[in-house]
Amino acid sequence: MPIIEIIQSHFASYFASKSGKPPFGSYKKIQGWLTPVEALGLRYVASQLTENARVLEIGSWKGKSTFCIAHGLSNGTIECIDPFNADGESQSKSVYDNEKGEEDLLMQFKNNLTIVNDKIQIIPHKGYSNEFVGKIPAVDFLFIDGDHSIEGCTFDFDNFENIVKQGGYLAFHDYHPKRKEVGPTHVIEQIVSKNRNYTWKYRFDSLVVFKKVNS
Ligand SMILES: C[S@@+](CC[C@H](N)C(=O)[O-])C[C@H]1O[C@@H](n2cnc3c(N)ncnc32)[C@H](O)[C@@H]1O
Numbered sequence: 098m099p100i101i102e103i104i105q106s107h108f109a110s111y112f113a114s115k116s117g118k119p120p121f122g123s124y125k126k127i128q129g130w131l132t133p134v135e136a137l138g139l140r141y142v143a144s145q146l147t148e149n150a151r152v153l154e155i156g157s158w159k160g161k162s163t164f165c166i167a168h169g170l171s172n173g174t175i176e177c178i179d180p181f182n183a184d185g186e187s188q189s190k191s192v193y194d195n196e197k198g199e200e201d202l203l204m205q206f207k208n209n210l211t212i213v214n215d216k217i218q219i220i221p222h223k224g225y226s227n228e229f230v231g232k233i234p235a236v237d238f239l240f241i242d243g244d245h246s247i248e249g250c251t252f253d254f255d256n257f258e259n260i261v262k263q264g265g266y267l268a269f270h271d272y273h274p275k276r277k278e279v280g281p282t283h284v285i286e287q288i289v290s291k292n293r294n295y296t297w298k299y300r301f302d303s304l305v306v307f308k309k310v311n312s
Pocket of ligand 1: 128129130155156158159161162163178179180181182183184185186224225227242243244245
């Protein structure tokens, strides 16, 4: 893990607001579940992408991870699929209900991202991932953090991995090796790790990043 580069980029962005970017530390004001290492990891992966990168995020909630990805990009587009209604698989429903707050979630998402540099286009798609299969163009980075059930996470991998470009990145949040019942753990260990098109690249706490390679 290139920890030195990550730390350097973190401090650089904290103290020098380059290219009109807000301080990276602003991500902490957005409610969500990323640890600081995961937040930096997402930013780092995005910073490895080329100009005019395209990103798809499945599961955006209030935009914390979206902000981190946007901060790493120099320019490009992030498409974000989420029902923005605090819905999710049964294990997460009560957590989402407790954390959603009074204001409409899509409005909170948009408000949290107003500070993002205008070179980054953020396109929210209100709905479930199954409504967008075949509708999203090829991406340089696919981040899966939506339905955390085994069925839901498998569905997202099976139906969206084909849009990841060769050399692009695929990441999952919530990898817990001791919890085999968690969707991302299952998909990472039983499906992606056995797929020769993907090579394990980084782990940042529970964020696991693969790179798509020629098999
Ligand atoms: C853990 S939260 C995402 C957190 C966000 N990535 C962050 O780090 O700030 C999971 C989100 O996925 C959404 N979700 C659940 N099932 C989904 C599905 N089938 N398609 C898209 N989003 C889904 C939930 O509504 C919730 O907003």
